[in-house]
Amino acid sequence: MNVWVDACWFALGIGVVLYALTGGPDLGAGVWHLLASGPRKAEQRRALQHAIAPIWEANHVWLIFVIVLMFSAFSRAFAAISIALHIPIALAVLGIVMRGAAFAFHAYGIHSAATRRRWSWVFSLSSLITPVLLGTVAGALGTGQIRVEDGVVTSGYLAGWTTPFAWLAGGFTLALFVTLAAVYIAAEAEDPALADDFRRRALIAELVAGAFAGLVLWRSSLEAPQLYAVLMGSGWSWAVQAVTADLALVTLLLLWVRQYRIARFTCAAQAAAVVMAWGVAMDRHFILPDLSVASAVSHLAVLPAFTLVYAAGALVLLPAFWYLLKVFKSSPGKPHD
Amino acid sequence: MRPMIDDLLAARLQMAISLGFHILFAVAGMAMPCLTVLAEWRYYKTRDRIYRELAHRWAKGTAILFAVGAISGTVLSFELGLLWPRFMAQAGALIGLPFSFEGLAFFLEAIALGIYLYGWDRVSPRIHLLSGLVVALSGAASGVLVIAVNAFMNTPRGFVIDDQGEISAVDLWQAFFTPAFPVQAAHMLSAAYASVGFAVLGIHAARLLKDPGDAFHRAALRLVVPLLIVVLPLQLLSGDRAAKHLAVYQPAKLAAAEALWETTEGAPLLIGGIPVDGGRRVLLGVHVPKALSFLAHGDFTSKVIGLEDFPADVRPPVLIPHLAFQVMVGCGTLMLGVAAWAGWLLWRRRPLESDRWFLRAAVLSAPLGLIAVEAGWMVTEVGRQPWIIQGVLRVRDAVTPMPGLQYSLFASIGVYLLLGSVVAVLLSREVVSKAPATKSSPAAAQEGLPAQ
Numbered sequence: 001m002n003v004w005v006d007a008c009w010f011a012l013g014i015g016v017v018l019y020a021l022t023g024g025p026d027l028g029a030g031v032w033h034l035l036a037s038g039p040r041k042a043e044q045r046r047a048l049q050h051a052i053a054p055i056w057e058a059n060h061v062w063l064i065f066v067i068v069l070m071f072s073a074f075s076r077a078f079a080a081i082s083i084a085l086h087i088p089i090a091l092a093v094l095g096i097v098m099r100g101a102a103f104a105f106h107a108y109g110i111h112s113a114a115t116r117r118r119w120s121w122v123f124s125l126s127s128l129i130t131p132v133l134l135g136t137v138a139g140a141l142g143t144g145q146i147r148v149e150d151g152v153v154t155s156g157y158l159a160g161w162t163t164p165f166a167w168l169a170g171g172f173t174l175a176l177f178v179t180l181a182a183v184y185i186a187a188e189a190e191d192p193a194l195a196d197d198f199r200r201r202a203l204i205a206e207l208v209a210g211a212f213a214g215l216v217l218w219r220s221s222l223e224a225p226q227l228y229a230v231l232m233g234s235g236w237s238w239a240v241q242a243v244t245a246d247l248a249l250v251t252l253l254l255l256w257v258r259q260y261r262i263a264r265f266t267c268a269a270q271a272a273a274v275v276m277a278w279g280v281a282m283d284r285h286f287i288l289p290d291l292s293v294a295s296a297v298s299h300l301a302v303l304p305a306f307t308l309v310y311a312a313g314a315l316v317l318l319p320a321f322w323y324l325l326k327v328f329k330s331s332p333g334k335p336h337d
Numbered sequence: 338m339r340p341m342i343d344d345l346l347a348a349r350l351q352m353a354i355s356l357g358f359h360i361l362f363a364v365a366g367m368a369m370p371c372l373t374v375l376a377e378w379r380y381y382k383t384r385d386r387i388y389r390e391l392a393h394r395w396a397k398g399t400a401i402l403f404a405v406g407a408i409s410g411t412v413l414s415f416e417l418g419l420l421w422p423r424f425m426a427q428a429g430a431l432i433g434l435p436f437s438f439e440g441l442a443f444f445l446e447a448i449a450l451g452i453y454l455y456g457w458d459r460v461s462p463r464i465h466l467l468s469g470l471v472v473a474l475s476g477a478a479s480g481v482l483v484i485a486v487n488a489f490m491n492t493p494r495g496f497v498i499d500d501q502g503e504i505s506a507v508d509l510w511q512a513f514f515t516p517a518f519p520v521q522a523a524h525m526l527s528a529a530y531a532s533v534g535f536a537v538l539g540i541h542a543a544r545l546l547k548d549p550g551d552a553f554h555r556a557a558l559r560l561v562v563p564l565l566i567v568v569l570p571l572q573l574l575s576g577d578r579a580a581k582h583l584a585v586y587q588p589a590k591l592a593a594a595e596a597l598w599e600t601t602e603g604a605p606l607l608i609g610g611i612p613v614d615g616g617r618r619v620l621l622g623v624h625v626p627k628a629l630s631f632l633a634h635g636d637f638t639s640k641v642i643g644l645e646d647f648p649a650d651v652r653p654p655v656l657i658p659h660l661a662f663q664v665m666v667g668c669g670t671l672m673l674g675v676a677a678w679a680g681w682l683l684w685r686r687r688p689l690e691s692d693r694w695f696l697r698a699a700v701l702s703a704p705l706g707l708i709a710v711e712a713g714w715m716v717t718e719v720g721r722q723p724w725i726i727q728g729v730l731r732v733r734d735a736v737t738p739m740p741g742l743q744y745s746l747f748a749s750i751g752v753y754l755l756l757g758s759v760v761a762v763l764l765s766r767e768v769v770s771k772a773p774a775t776k777s778s779p780a781a782a783q784e785g786l787p788a789q
Contacts, residue, residue, distance in 0.1 A: 054455040054456075057407055057451065058447040058448045058451055060447070061447055063411065064443065068414065071425050071436075072437060075425055075426050075427075075428075075429025075430055076426050079422035082418030082419050086737065089419060090419055093411070093419075096412075097408050097752060100404060104400070104401055105763060108401045151426065157740075298426075299430045301507055302507055302509055309437050310441075317441060317448070320448045320449075323448075327452055327460060328456075
């Protein structure tokens with residue numbers, strides 16, 4: 001396979017991983033906003049907001065990056081996926097809009113308590129639904145039920161994403177994002193009691209994520225046989241799954257002993273490993289079995305240009321992004337209010 | 338079951354509404370950071386706290402507008418696939434380069450905005466001002482890069498159509514730098530500053546009419562008005578270039594905008610009027626002899642191509658482009674008049690902050706720029722029909738096969754109405770009406786997160 005196809009496929013993978021590690025926990029934080037409880041309910045919500053506010057728009061751009069690179073380099077896949085999964089994607093977009101708007105309205109100036117409560121409901125519910133839908137879309141691609149002939153989707157608009165496997169993948173995605181959010185906030189919290197609140201949440205969420213992982217694997221044997229075959233049939237796959245499981249265990253252990261700052265990294269590595277395992281299990285396909293990465297390429301001649309543009313862009317943006325995180329995440333935030 | 342609205346029309350309306358909504362936030366995202374940085378820079382120069390307050394207040398407005406612009410822009414990137422997958426399959430690569438740069442610029446903007454909004458007390462004033470400058474520049478760059486995509490749709494370059502009717506031999510740079518690009522970019526960029534500038538001017542002028550002594554709003558006026566005096570003439574010039582460009586590259590669009598049916602030497606300029614019968618006749622309206630020929634080619638006797646020269650199946654609709662064109666030019670002319678008035682007052686060293694007639698005119702002009710932006714966008718989009726890529730791909734061949742698009746249309750209308758009204762309420766309450774807090778301590782003036 002052409003090296004530039006590999007490069008673009010790889011860059012797309014990096015984009016998905018970075019979105020999962022940055023945008024993902026922002027979504028997860030919305031769920032914790034909903035589940036805030038106990039004596040420090042208000043503090044929990046404030047910590048969540050403080051954590052997201054300066055960075056959520058930058059985090060969100062990884063999703064845009066994935067979309068743009070996909071339609072630039074793999075336009076046939078972008079078109080086919082947009083047609084076959086129109087319904088869950090449209091619903092996910094609705095979730096993204098309502099969540100972003102609700103957060104902005106909430107953060108920038110709504111003062112009436114009733115209105116704030118209403119928008120915080122919108123924020124939480126859309127944060128809950130969006131990861132499930134995104135995960136469902138990702139899962140649907142591997143079911144083998146979406147069929148594409150000559151670039152034309154022939155399996156209608158319900159194929160793939162209506163399977164239990166796809167929805168379990170959605171649940172797994174949600175559980176991962178929620179775990180990441182809890183671990184990140186535990187690491188950022190100044191107040192030990194508050195950190196403990198999120199420690200408990202992170203431990204529970206991590207266990208739920210583990211349960212979902214098992215369910216997803218089980219259902220994939222029934223509804224995504226090709227994906228399952230790759231997951232079960234190769235040495236590397238076992239290795240990746242073992243590493244993922246180990247990272248999960250290490251994260252649980254670190255949470256247990258309250259080493260949040262290190263747990264943040266192992267948990268992120270775990271989520272990245274899950275995304276990568278999924279990427280490799282897709283066996284160089286956007287849609288199993290009909291749309292391979294090679295056949296989705298828009299034009300081979302344009303791929304070097306896109307690779308170089310993004311490589312050059314990364315040279316500028318990654319230091320800037322790092323600076324942003326350094327400004328807001330290195331030292332405990334001074335309360336603005 | 339027969340849908341109320343057929344799918345193609347539903348898809349077009351949804352795209353039109355999404356773009357029409359987004360464009361307002363996009364121009365704000367381009368121009369507001371510029372004003373905010375100006376105010377902060379004035380504060381460092383003069384140490385007058387009123388400018389700091391102004392920078393804070395405008396930054397807060399920017400934050401709301403940018404957030405809604407970011408999410409409505411995200412919707413659009415998905416809608417490209419959800420509504421026009423066949424366009425994206427064909428042209429995804431060709432419009433990919435400007436969109437990629439736009440993505441990078443937007444990323445930089447989001448990072449810098451995070452630092453700008455939440456970093457008042459975390460970074461040095463120099464870095465803070467610099468981050469604001471990065472927001473302003475990358476915001477402008479984003480807008481220009483999106484225009485590159487639209488320019489490609491108007492004057493597509495950088496590919497050939499092979500025997501199977503597929504796009505091949507792709508040249509990304511040619512597809513990026515198309516003939517329409519510089520013309521449209523200049524016109525849109527100046528439109529962004531002019532429209533947002535007028536909206537800001539009108540809002541502060543309205544406050545001054547109520548409270549003429551208010552130092553805060555007087556300072557706002559002193560910052561905005563010079564910008565408008567510079568931008569409005571540029572807007573006129575770029576508009577003239579755009580018309581001349583259309584005459585050569587998209588004559589059907591110009592003919593639709595001018596409701597010119599017959600190809601004419603020494604063509605008259607139509608002011609007002611309602612085209613009927615597909616543009617064959619015009620009710621009412623004033624014809625200025627030979628003026629259109631002059632505007633289109635710089636020569637009173639030159640030939641301007643009319644709609645009759647285009648086969649019926651590639652002829653754009655006339656009513657909407659013509660009316661929208663009238664609205665755009667009309668608004669632009671009024672704005673130019675107000676800017677000239679301001680320039681004259683400044684030249685005569687009269688304080689325009691206390692000229693009540695000028696303030697009244699400014700209040701009335703507040704929406705003109707934004708109306709003109711919407712109208713101009715309608716001219717360029719509806720005037721290109723039936724094409725999504727001029728001469729290459731028709732809109733009806735680009736639409737998704739997905740049925741039932743009316744439901745997503747209704748959902749989008751509902752969402753945009755909701756978001757639009759909330760933004761309007763928030764802006765009016767949080768940015769415009771709130772009593773200035775100039776005497777407060779620096780910490781209280783921080784526009785971080787509000788108290789719970």
